[in-house]
Structures are given as structure tokens and as C-alpha cells.
Amino acid sequence: MIRNAKLSDKHQVLKFCQNTFSWGDYVEHVWDFWLTEDFLFVYEKQSPVGICHAFFSKNQLWIEGIRVDPNFRNQKIASELIKHVESIGKKGNVIFSFMLIDTENSVSLSMAKSLEYTIFQTWNFYSLEPEKNTNSDIIFTNSLDDCLCTHYVKSWR
Numbered sequence: 001m002i003r004n005a006k007l008s009d010k011h012q013v014l015k016f017c018q019n020t021f022s023w024g025d026y027v028e029h030v031w032d033f034w035l036t037e038d039f040l041f042v043y044e045k046q047s048p049v050g051i052c053h054a055f056f057s058k059n060q061l062w063i064e065g066i067r068v069d070p071n072f073r074n075q076k077i078a079s080e081l082i083k084h085v086e087s088i089g090k091k092g093n094v095i096f097s098f099m100l101i102d103t104e105n106s107v108s109l110s111m112a113k114s115l116e117y118t119i120f121q122t123w124n125f126y127s128l129e130p131e132k133n134t135n136s137d138i139i140f141t142n143s144l145d146d147c148l149c150t151h152y153v154k155s156w157r
Contacts, residue, residue: 002084005040009048016069052081061089061097
């Protein structure tokens, strides 16, 4: 069953999201923000086992934050969540649907291809650690460990 997420889902979802990437995950940092937008969906099998967030902008649909509990993978749960979001988009006359997927994420790329998505653009992510600037009063952190989270922005929109 797919339904809108609710606050009480957070603990269960964060349990299966905590090791999504080698560095962890960003869902814990955006959950409350996504929940307020009303397009955070949960796939439930007695308890939440998958999530997907959607953002609608004019005639576009952006799909993000697809997560499936490792114990429930390979059951097409992510695909069902995406189809659910697409059906909402179709009712709202959305004509474009997009996802950002890391070029190294072969499982998600394969899933997107199976849903007939094609690679539209490839982006590069750049970062720079600033050097100490004696002409400025700006203080930069000495360690990435001091940052709240290093691998996401609240919204790339």
C-alpha cells in the first residue's frame, strides 16, 4: 500500500535509511521539510519499507529520496512509488518527470531505465575547501566533522 507519509513514520524510515550511502544519508535532515510539502510517500507492508518524495513545479515533476529497506529490495517497491507519483503528475497535467541519480548508482539507473526514463543530462559535483583568508573575518570550519551534513543541500531546486 502506498500512502502519504506521516510524522509517526519517521523513526522506522530513518532506521532503514541510515546507511544508504558510504557516508550515511541525508533523509534525516530533510524529512520534516519534505513532510510539510505533502508529497512524501510511504510504501507500507505492516510498517514503512520504502519512501519517495516528489516536487511539482509548473509542468514538471521531480522525484527524489527514493529509499527501500534492504530487507525488501528487489520487489519493485521503488518502481511502484515512482509510478504512484507519476499518476499524480498526470492528473495535474505534468509533461516532464525528472530524477537526479548518481552516475555510480547502477541499481537506480537500471530501475529508471526499466521505467523508460532516459539520461537527459550528466552533471558534475564540485567542492572546494577554502584556504585561510587574512583579508576577511569569515571563519571556516577546520573539519568536515564539524558540519551538520556534508553530502546534501536542503533543496537543490
